[in-house]
Amino acid sequence: MSLLHLAILLPFIAAVIVPFLFKGFRSIHTGWFVLLVPLALFIYFIQYMPVTSSGQTVSQTFEWIPSLGINFTAYVDGLGLLFALLITGIGSLVVLYSIYYLAKEKEALHNFYVYLLMFMGAMLGVVLSDNMIVLYMFWEFTSISSFLLIGYWYDKERSRYGAQKSMLITVFGGLSMLGGIVLLYIMSGTFSIRELIGMSGELMADPLFLFAMILILLGAFTKSAQFPFHVWLPDAMEAPTPVSAYLHSATMVKAGIYLVARMSPVFAESGLWLWLVAGFGIFTLFWGSFNAVKQTDLKGILAFSTVSQLGLIMSLLGLGAAALHFDTLDENMYMTATIAAVFHLINHATFKGSLFMMAGIVDHETGTRDIRKLGGLVNLMPITFTIAIIGSFSMAGLPPFNGFLSKEMFLTGMISVFELDLFNLNTWGILFPVLAWVASVFTFIYSIMLVFKTFLGKPQFDQLPKKPHEAPIGMLISPLILVTLVVVFGFFPNLLSNTMIKPAVEAILPSLPAAGQEVYVDIYFWHGFKPELFMTLGIILTGTLMYATLAKWQGIYNRIPERFTINGVYDRGLDGSESGSFKLNEFFMTGYMRSYLIYIFAFFVAILLSTLTVSDAFVIDTSNLAEIRIYEVVLAIVLIAGAITILFAKSRLTSIVLLGVVGYSVALFFVFFRAPDLALTQLVIETVSVALFLLCFYHLPEISRKEERMKFKMGNAVISILVGLTVTLIGIASFSNGQIFEFESISQYHIDNVYELAAGGNMVNVILVDFRGFDTLFEICVLGIAALGIYAMVNFRGVRREKR
Amino acid sequence: MKNKPNDLILQTVTTMISFIIILFSIHLFFAGHYTPGGGFIGGLMTSAALVLLLLAYDIKTLNTILPFNFRMMTAAGLLISVLTGAGALLFNQPFLTHAYDYFELPLLGKTSLHTAVLFDIGVYLVVIGVTMTIIQTIGESE
Amino acid sequence: MEILMSIVVGILFMSAVYLILSKSLLRIIIGTGLLSHGAHLLLLTMSGLKTGAAPVLTDGVESYTDPLPQALVLTAIVISFGVTAFFLVLAYRTYQELGTDNMEEMKGNDSND
Known part of the structure; x- marks a missing residue:
């Protein structure tokens, strides 16, 4: 983290402080504090002028995600410095101007200056980053802050329209650009612009080159309001005038220009x-x-x-x-x-x-x-x-x-x-x-x-x-x-x-x-x-x-019907996508939970079964099966009988008793499978659960199944049988595959080290509290959340009604 | 529970049994590192004893016997677990790294003390807290 | 044994799904309970059953059953308890507020926020 990085991040830091200054010093216009930031940065960047004019460049790297090749490399050369000076120079003037333009009594200045500073930092980041991903991140930041600034007077309908339009168009371009960046990375293996420039010759020959170029240009053209994406800029004029002067004429719209200039050495041989x-x-x-x-x-x-x-x-x-x-x-x-x-x-x-x-x-x-x-x-x-x-x-x-x-x-x-x-x-x-x-x-x-x-x-x-x-x-x-x-x-x-x-x-x-x-x-x-x-x-x-003679020929402008202007196309496209997606949603979002569950189960069955068949994964390996004892068969039959009779149970009490039968059978199975911890836990949980069910019965009605029709039942039966079948196949296949390919269990490490590393004997418990303590930590968090949720559901019931 | 049935026998037996269950659960909790048991099982067993008490008496009696705020207990348990994990950071170790050593203690002799037990105490408290919060909440609501 | 257990698990899943698709709230909750039982057994089955002694360090024992699935299942049992409890309370509060436990009648509409 060098001074250069701090300079880029300074506006963001200032943006955090500004709301407090606004609240704390009501009598002083917040703009005066804000003015210091671009001014200081302008003076700071001026110092780089002798460096760049003698043909040198400055580069500082701060590692961010080195494993992905994403580093925050701040790079100052002639082009970057020119833009940095424009951003901070015009920025100072605009802030000064805004102090007189926006009255401190009436306007939400803290919002305004936070957005403005956010933009300033983002823009500096765009022009001073060598890494394309970092550049992209700052690039989208400028889109967002521009959106917020255009919509600053959000109670005006035109402001909201303009903000949305600029957001949609520039973010569309930004995402295209991200696609281009990724393509460039696939071709070259680097996100660094300087390295890309060095490889421009090789890149030319790649079949992806053309796509990368067009995608990057889409980003630049949308940002710089080139035809036919220029339609957002006139509507962006709903922003306060200092913003228009700053973002929509001097700096942000020039980010596209910057990108084209910056990427010229990479692409221009084509x-x-x-x-x-x-x-x-x-x-x-x-x-x-x-x-x-x-x-x-x-x-x-x-x-x-x-x-x-x-x-x-x-x-x-x-x-x-x-x-x-x-x-x-x-x-x-x-x-x-x-x-x-x-x-x-x-x-x-x-x-x-x-x-x-x-x-x-x-x-x-x-x-x-x-x-x-x-x-x-x-x-x-x-x-x-x-x-x-x-x-x-x-x-x-x-x-x-x-x-x-x-x-x-x-x-x-x-x-x-x-x-x-x-x-x-x-x-x-x-x-x-x-x-x-x-x-x-x-x-x-x-x-x-x-x-x-x-x-x-x-x-x-x-x-x-x-x-x-x-x-x-x-x-x-x-x-x-x-x-x-x-x-x-x-x-x-x-x-x-x-x-x-x-x-x-x-x-x-x-x-x-x-x-x-x-x-x-x-x-x-x-x-x-x-x-x-x-x-x-x-x-x-x-x-x-x-x-x-203006009055005589001005009529030609009315010749183009509104329908065929780009604005008309944009508006109809927006309406169309809105109503289209609404209709699509209506089609499958029925509002019944059963429909959604059916989608889930259908996809579950379809995807798992097709994977099994496509990859030929279904095998049965009987060489290494555990032996079956007669009492295990009996228990299995009890369990199956319990599970199936629940389906036909008429009263809720029968259902709970049967659920208990299944639960205790499972606990017994745990005993047979040599899992004492599980058996103990299951036994206690089952007991507590039954108590819980009984407590809740006090509040819940008897099961009523009168309204279920035959068709309804048959549909459910088909789906549930398919799910059951899929799970059985998956169980057999995954066990058999494990045996055939002799996968080594990762738990051998735990078995070997349970005494040396954790000084314990019970492996399950040691895994829970030591080797995989994180899982347990999150688990008890989930439990805590569930308890809080229950407490809130029962005890805060009156709140909503009181509001009405 | 309007017309209270006379369940004197149940109540007497429950009082004794739940005491035994709680003792057993504490044993399970501490033994968990070497033999089956641990924070989850111990906590659940304790809560099972308390639920039994609840069923034999009623919620008000239970509240007077055990005047704990079980939500606080959940929070305290979580805090203990997180702090135990964070403690490792002080020694420049990754989060949740445990340590142990052997000590000579009076009465017990040579004993191994383990920070994982602290973590497990957190789990134990959370499990009791959560179970009892749920049961109490449902039991109290009318 | 593994094949038998796979079939048992399949039947548990089948019953669970059938219950979850029904209209009554209580049956749905029972269904989720069955589903978690099925999932726990499936986890154990997939790793192979009874491959050694119980995973508690004992002198003279060389092979143990795989402890990792057991640890996973233990976590899952406790979580599923929390989920069941949450569902139960959700169900009875829903019943109190809406006066029905029939899922078909709980379709949201546009006027309802």
Whole structure:
């Protein structure tokens, strides 16, 4: 357990303390305590920057389940550190923002911050784990905490719907990913990502490779809201805005991006990886931006914009991974793509974070996020307006902000797909730059919408639930810091290039620096009169034109009927599975205990008999049978007679007497079988049991069998005869097999050591109290539980009635 | 038991017999390590004696003769067993490892003392506690 | 002997299952009692019967019967006592609350929580 591990676990530890702080210090907003955690972690992780930027990595192993190859290996390299800094950096800003967003008097802050800290720790675990199983565990933790945060205002129906949706989709992806991880383990015998990367060549040849790849990608695509799994993200906007800013734009949804980047070296030698990642990415980019334009909710626009931007990063990663596929690093093409991916990742976190916070401020101060009601806020909220305009211009890819730089690099990458004829398919290859361009136009439109419809245009304050005014300064600090970064990274992008981007790119494409190929990052504004520049100009012109004529063509969005949207499919699938499973349940869950018992016995007979026949296990070995004495036969007959007459007993007293006959016969058998302890126990137990039965008779009615029909009896008889037969066969077969194969009894050890190790003579008792003391301990626990249960059943009977 | 029958003979005999049974059960309990017997059988035998008393008299009489809280007895037995097991941890041994040694005791001479007996006392108490809790609970409920 | 015992065990199981499938609560409890008797005998039978002296250390005796199944059965006897007691009380409390001991009438329905 090193400091690094503690750093990952610190948020979890803090999460345990937070509720007490909330209860103990009512007057101080709990957020102030929480703020210390990401802040401390951010400072801690900054210290790793010199290490990773010089190309080194740090790895600390803490053994967890070594026998299964599962170790908590914390591994810091350029990529992991980049994410860790994003998580803690944006995390600090979000916590600061939330202090002003969530009122301490009204909200269940302890819940909120526990979930948030849980998420923070889980996310750090995802990006800093080398072991896939540990990564998976943290991965699911992020899904769960996201579920809890979306459902934070659980009394709202939409919150619950959104929470359930995100949970179902991301956990489906998570489980697929687990399948992929297991397949990788079957192929390679290791859970370590670094070892997997070393074996990527061998893995390619394995027939399971394809399945593993698709399953892992399912995990990444669901988490990063790629088409068609993006449907959960817009509904996740029911979460409090700080959560949307944190989880659903800057960090959690990027876990999928992280996974793709991390796994690229393992999978990217296969050409299909490029196709899938780049293809899904570019289509998501288009689909998200296209749908963003029709939204009327500020956060809805931002949600679809996040979907589309994630698609952009994804497509860039797909293209960049081509470097591994072709084993060369063409500076124009693959490198630009990967650098652009990393760069845009950072940029997106800054501008989208600030935009979400802006949306939260607008919502907080006006009471609505509907752009049809908003307008003309510029005079009332000048600072918020500034934040909005910088953020959305950066998102639209306008100079001089950082979004412009990465968007430009993105276009370079997309054009070269076409020029380089990367996928050997001229006809399809051209789709990449075309879709990229169209998507950028839509991006431009919704970015403009975001600012203009909210802050400019005709004021209609009478429609707002609240009287709008500028937000308190505390709420503005975080978005202001973020937009400052937008501007700073816009003017001085090379601040990042060697410290953050280069180590991350080297981590995504590890084989290339190893082969002596230098990763060279230099980002600059002016590219000359290249096609990218004309494309940007075209985007601005077309975008402005289309924005002006928005009302005329907006109708196309209503052309798609609700039934055929992905949301419609999801809803109907959910309803269908619910009613389907209900019907299935109704079919066999009759509510009668007898039906369930019949299932159990039927399966018992079917499985045991089929096993006996299939494995040819039924043999009779008569060579070593114990001899039969005449009194044993008599006793057997008494026992059988007793057992069968119980079936026909008319009164309860007869039944009990007969049960006693059977019990005492069994005790006698124990005597014959040389089991004195058993015989004694059985005798006493039988006596006490009869007393117990007699006591209970006082409360129970006489046996009534009038209602039993012939059919009922016959059915029961058939089942019981089958069960009896099965047990007889099993008894004979297992005894005979034991004799034929001469299995050695494990109890020889007990017999040999009973005196030396336990200083005892009675082996049964020594086994009970010494050799297998655990069994006995649990047994007396069970007895205690039974006694408590009986006591509770009899003595606490009034409780339920009183409640009513 | 509204019209109480006159079962003087039963009661007198029971008092004597149950005393003998209890003595026998204690013997069984201690002898269990070497000859048939042990915590389970000893405990059950003791409870059988108590049940006999219960049948001869009634539940109230039994409660006045033996004013134990049998649920507490169950808990105490469990605790003794767990603590005996946990005691091994103090000596850096796995849970439930037993130890024994031979001692010279006054009156008894050379005797082997065994921590397994402590464990068995726990079992003994649990068995009595459980059986009596069950019987008492059912007997008392109306 | 083992084959005879297997048949005895089979018959015990048969009666037990028949009783468990019937409607009366009391018969079901008696059935579970029979079932545990059957299981105990089955455990002993499978390991071979009377293969030596009783498993108590005695001078001059070389072979003992297998003590492990006996220990298992001892545990099982005591547990089955606990289970029977629990069932009995469950049955009579059910009878007190619901006024029936007929399993067919105890079908839960949706209005009942």
